[in-house]
Amino acid sequence: MKLVRFYTTKGEIEAELYTEDAPATVENFIELVEDGFYDGLVFHQYVHDTFVKTGCPDADGTGGPGYFIKSELNGMRQLHDIGVLSMCNAGLNTSGSQFVICLDRNNVAHLDGNHTCFGKVRNKSLDELYLIRRFDMIKKAELDELDDTVDPDAID
DSSP: OEEEEEEETTEEEEEEEOTTTSHHHHHHHHHHHHTTTTTTOBOOEEETTTEEEEOOTTSSSOOOSSSOBOOOOOSTTOOOOTTEEEEOOSSTTOBSSOEEEESOHHHHGGGTTTSOEEEEEOGGGHHHHTTOOTTOBEEEEEEEEOOTTSOGGGOO
16 A cells, blocks of 8 residues: 655655556556655635645646646546545646645545545545645645555564
8 A cells, every 4th residue: 555644744644546446547647756745835725515636836826747647537436525635627638747745535425536536545644634624734745655455454
């Protein structure tokens, strides 16, 4: 299982990436993380009980990486729910680097079928997620991989 960790001004947020459900989106995201693209970026938008938004190098929602990627909307995990990472777009096939982290299913359900879900915050990080506000920062983003074939309870 591939993970991303965001070290923010409000704490650490860890999310599983949907490598099988949105492979091209995850590949793009991983390349951006490896290039340090998200390091130092702010959450440029916060909508109460809806989402926090980041990934704009201009800190105002107008910027991106300089290219677009294709939308991936047909996977099994394309449901916007609490903690889901979802690519922003201005229409089909116009995502790049900006994404939201959903805060409430009722307020983001309209994104289903329109925006690519590419990961989900793990439960232990939800407290930190709900602290994020506009202009909080991602100090650093880094990747990790967990061996999900090993049962942690079986280890002595």
